[in-house]
Amino acid sequence: MNSRRIAIGWLVWSGFVVGGLGYGVCAAENNRKPVLSAEATEALARAESSVDLATAKKALWTTAASALVQAQEAAKQQDDAAVMKYAAVANEQAALGMAQLDSPLTSQH
Amino acid sequence: MLSCLGMLAFSTEALSVSPEQERLNRVQAVQQKYPDIKFEDYVHGALAFSADAKAQYENMMAFPPFESEIDKGRQLWETQFNNGKRYADCFPGGGKNVVGNYPYYDETMKKVVTFEMALNQCRTNNGEAPYKQADMNTMGLLTAYARTLSDGMLMNIKVKGGGALAAFESGRRFFYQRRGQLNFSCASCHVDHVGEILRTEYLSMLPGQATHWPAFRGGDYTLFTLQRRYSACNQLVRAVPMEIGGEEYNNLEYFHSYLSNGLPLKSSVFRK
Amino acid sequence: MEKQIAIVTAASLSLLLTATFIPSAQAAEASKPEPTGQELAFDNRKGNCLACHAMPGEPKAVTNTNIAPPLIGMAARFPNRKDLYAQIWDATRANPDTAMPPFGKNRILTDAEINKVVDYVYGL
Missing domain, CATH: 1.20.5 (Single alpha-helices involved in coiled-coils or other helix-helix interfaces)
Incomplete structure (x- = not known):
């Protein structure tokens, strides 16, 4: 008992x-x-700053903006691979948009 | 002496031709490519290249299906502010035959003032909150009527002085600068391929493009101010659009309107 | 008795731990069939060739365009396949004023997609 x-x-x-x-x-x-891998976190931060810079230069492409949104969504799902993939696209598209500013004006012949 | 020449070379590169020379060059290029199209028909844009499309347009404009929308704009225009004043009190001639003077460069504000900005200035000077320029249900409808009061007036934009030239040049650069993932400038289509057919649609000519706004577009007659059209064009080439009513589009409209000088205004029209 | 308690404790602990480590659900990518070269060429979100090029030898190609040269006899016009690839990849290299989008340079199409489009266009 x-x-x-x-x-x-x-x-x-x-x-x-x-x-x-x-x-x-x-x-x-x-x-x-919510903590992503260090690599994905860094990639996302890099993409965010590239998009900010392209926005400031008025050279942002819709493709860069939407890839960044996808990367941020993937970060909420803690999907490292998707964050890396979309952040890379956002980063590259933002860089291409800024580089486009240096292309010559068209139709000046 | 050499440094003097250097300065000269720099300034001619920054602004390769005067605004008037730029306008004449663009008009003459269209005249050479399409000698049968009259200058005054440039206001019809893409319709100028197709007699059938132009006839359909004229039929529709005899009884515009969007007449009731313009009436809503008239009510907005005629409604008194809380202080008893009206929009008509803000403009010479009660707002008749004024729009061809917009945009103008304001030396005091050091910026381009569009007609939409002038309407908002009228509101705020009379104690009303400004409209959002991107809001088609307020500003869009208001201009859909207010601009009709200047139908037939010739576009009459002036570019005088350093500030005005800089604003014009900023708009000019915008027009010729490639943008978006698809890498088009406005001029890629509307200068280099003017009058040619993009899949099924003729490409309108730069001179005259600023004269017929706002437009009710497409099968559901969606209202587009000129700057909303800029925004839509930018998105088509996959560029994030600038702010409607912001400095970039205002400067573009300044350049764009100057290039329509001498052509008659008409509001509000149908466009595909 | 103490053994029983230990078992119960261990069991409940492992249950809790299991619940904590549920693997995150992977969004399964819907498997669509890969588009063909012709589909990529016609798709107005992809190649969109018909916006600017007619294809006089291709009955399925519906367009009134007259902006850019019609796509016909391509193998004769581009004896070197890689020249056609380069033209689609970045047409501004051959002509800085061109209206043709740089499909490769700006990643409008992937390299694999460009290869499919080149194969298709080369046969026109």
């Missing part, structure tokens, strides 16, 4: 402990989750 009561007590307590432990693990996981 006595040992059974102790056993029940243990069960209740272990439930708390495990629950607490579990909660701790969950919380740690949740904090870690």
